Amino acid sequence: MTSLPTARTAAVASLLRWFDGAAGVPVADDPRADRIDMLRALPFAALHLGCVGIVWTGVSATALAVAIALYLVRMFAITGFYHRYFSHRTFRTSRAVQFVFAVLGASCVQRGPLWWAAHHRHHHANADSPRDLHSPRVHGFWRSHVGWFLTRRAFATDLARVPDLARFPELRWLDRFDVAVPLALMALLYGVGALLARVAPGLGTSGSQLVVWGFFVSTVALFHVTVTINSLAHRFGSRRFETRDDSRNNPLLALVTLGEGWHNNHHFFPGTARQGFYWWEIDLTWYGLELLAALGLVHDVKRVPAWVHAKARA
Numbered sequence: 001m002t003s004l005p006t007a008r009t010a011a012v013a014s015l016l017r018w019f020d021g022a023a024g025v026p027v028a029d030d031p032r033a034d035r036i037d038m039l040r041a042l043p044f045a046a047l048h049l050g051c052v053g054i055v056w057t058g059v060s061a062t063a064l065a066v067a068i069a070l071y072l073v074r075m076f077a078i079t080g081f082y083h084r085y086f087s088h089r090t091f092r093t094s095r096a097v098q099f100v101f102a103v104l105g106a107s108c109v110q111r112g113p114l115w116w117a118a119h120h121r122h123h124h125a126n127a128d129s130p131r132d133l134h135s136p137r138v139h140g141f142w143r144s145h146v147g148w149f150l151t152r153r154a155f156a157t158d159l160a161r162v163p164d165l166a167r168f169p170e171l172r173w174l175d176r177f178d179v180a181v182p183l184a185l186m187a188l189l190y191g192v193g194a195l196l197a198r199v200a201p202g203l204g205t206s207g208s209q210l211v212v213w214g215f216f217v218s219t220v221a222l223f224h225v226t227v228t229i230n231s232l233a234h235r236f237g238s239r240r241f242e243t244r245d246d247s248r249n250n251p252l253l254a255l256v257t258l259g260e261g262w263h264n265n266h267h268f269f270p271g272t273a274r275q276g277f278y279w280w281e282i283d284l285t286w287y288g289l290e291l292l293a294a295l296g297l298v299h300d301v302k303r304v305p306a307w308v309h310a311k312a313r314a
Contacts, residue, residue, distance in 0.1 A: 021111070021112065021115070021155075021157070021175060021176045021177070021178055032152060033151065033152045033153035034151050034152075034153055035151060035152065036147060036150045036151055037150060037151065037152050037155070040150065040152075040155065041150045043179075044146075044150065047109060047216065047219060047220060047223075048220055050212065050215070050216030050220075051212070051216045051217050051220055053208065053211075053212035053216060054212055054213070054217065056208075057206065057208050057209035057212045057213075058204075058209065059209070059213065060203060060204040060205045060209065061203075061204075062196065062203045062204070062205040062210075063205055063209050063210055063212075063213035063214065064213065066189070066210055066213060066214040066218075067213040067214050067217050067218040067221075068218075070214050070215075070218045070219075071218045071221060071222050072258075073104065074104055074105070074107055074108045074218075074219075074222055075222055075225070075226070075257065075258050076258060076284075076285060076288050077101050077104035077105040077107075077108065078105055078108055078110065078116075078222075078226055079257060079258050079259060079260050079285040080101070080258075080285045080288055080289055081098075081101035081102065081104075081105055081113075082105045082110070082113055082116045082117065083116075083120065083260070084273050084275075084285065084289070085098070085101070086102075086105075086113045086114075086116065086117040086162075086165060087116070087117040087120040087121060088270050088271065089164070090270075090271060090272055090273035090301070090302045091273050091289065091293075091298045091299065091300055091301040091302060092298065092299050092300040093292075093297060093298045093299070094297075095168070097297050097298070098168075098171075099168075099170055099171075102170075102171055102174055103174065103181055106174050106178050106180075106181040106182070107181045107182055107184075107185045108219065108222055108223070108226075109182050109219050109223065110223065110226065111149075111175070111178050112157070112171070112174045112175030112176070112178040113165065113171055113174060113175060114157050114159065114162050114165050114166060114171055114172065114175040115157040115175055115178070117161075117162050117165060118157050118158045118159070118161040118162045119133070119149075119154065119158075121161045121162070122158065122161060124267070124270060127243075127244070127245035127247070127267065128234060128244075128245040128246050133148040133149075133151075133153070133154055134148040134149075134227075134230040134231075135234065135246075136230070136231050136232075136234050136235055136246075137234065137246055141231050141235075144227075144230045144231040144234070145224075145227050145228075145230060145231035146227065148230075157175055182215070182219075185215060186211050186215050189207070189210040189211045189214045189215055190207035190208070190210065190211050191207065192207075192210060193205050193206050193207035193208070193209055193210030193211065194206065194207035196210075225256050225257055226257065226260075228253055228256075228257070229253065229257060229260050229261070229263060232250065232253060233247065233248055233250050233253055233260075233261060233263035234246040234247055234248065234263070235248070236248060236250055237249050237250035237251075237253070237261070237263070237264070238250075238264070239264050240264055240265065240268075240312055241264055241265070241267075241268035241311070241312070243264065243267045243268050245267055247263045247264045247266070247267035247268075248263060248264050249261065249262050249263060249264045249265060249281075250263065251281075251282075254275075254276065254281065254282060254283065255282060255284075258283075258284040258285045258288075259275050259276055259282070259283030259284055259285040259286055260275065260285070262275040262276045262277065262281050262283060263275075265277050265281070268308070268311075269304070269305070269308050271302055272302050272303055272304045272305070272308075273286065273289055273301050273302050273303070274286045274303060274304055277304050277308065277309065277312065289301060
């Protein structure tokens with residue numbers, strides 16, 4: 001039975017981790033490491049409750065446009081940079097561009113870039129095995145979709161998996177204080193909404209309305225669409241390649257995630273920045289990276305090798 005001081009210490013650590021990701025990170029052999037940390041999960045629940053605010057704020061064309069724009073920009077930051085750049089290093093960029101997209105990624109409330117990349121690299125090394133924290137085959141739908149990252153084991157950032165990223169102090173800061181960027185985004189949205197209410201009242205928006213739609217609604221949609229790649233893209237779709245995991249290509253998921261739904265392609269060859277291997281496989285993130293390359297903001301973009309296409313035809 002857990003002693004009172006130990007329980008109190010764990011509760012304090014959970015509360016501190018709301019603001020500081022390095023506070024009281026549990027050791028790997030903690031027997032409670034695979035339990036959902038209910039105190040740590042409260043901000044995640046609050047994120048969803050914030051969407052109820054639409055009842056009081058109403059909606060406007062401006063709020064919807066902001067919500068959609070933030071969904072698309074931040075999804076690109078997750079798929080193009082958190083995933084294809086930080087996790088797989090499929091292209092190169094400057095330190096400044098790296099930081100800008102790390103900040104955009106951190107605004108998604110999907111933790112910091114080091115945490116995200118470390119867990120994703122772990123996933124590829126252990127996909128759909130008992131060591132994969134979000135395998136639907138092993139753990140079921142709900143655990144793979146929302147439960148795994150609320151556990152104490154999943155909270156820690158395994159820096160040993162991301163030494164290439166950990167050498168940047170600004171990325172380590174974002175990873176430790178990942179809540180700072182979402183809070184700044186909420187403040188910015190409120191300020192912009194309040195300003196528009198004063199200078200352009202005909203738009204019918206306000207500070208609270210932009211926060212509810214631009215942050216809460218947009219972020220919750222962004223989160224759940226992102227994690228369908230864990231929970232659904234290992235269950236539903238087609239398999240072009242025989243891989244040791246259950247990854248599948250799903251065109252619908254590819255559309256809403258800007259290309260991540262070509263998941264069997266990705267698991268067969270994660271070393272390319274393009275996940276839709278053929279022209280008819282719509283990969284909006286790839287098109288965005290091509291644009292950034294044309295502008296000189298990214299370079300050395302890794303493409304699909306000829307042998308992969310040959311394997312697909314075979």
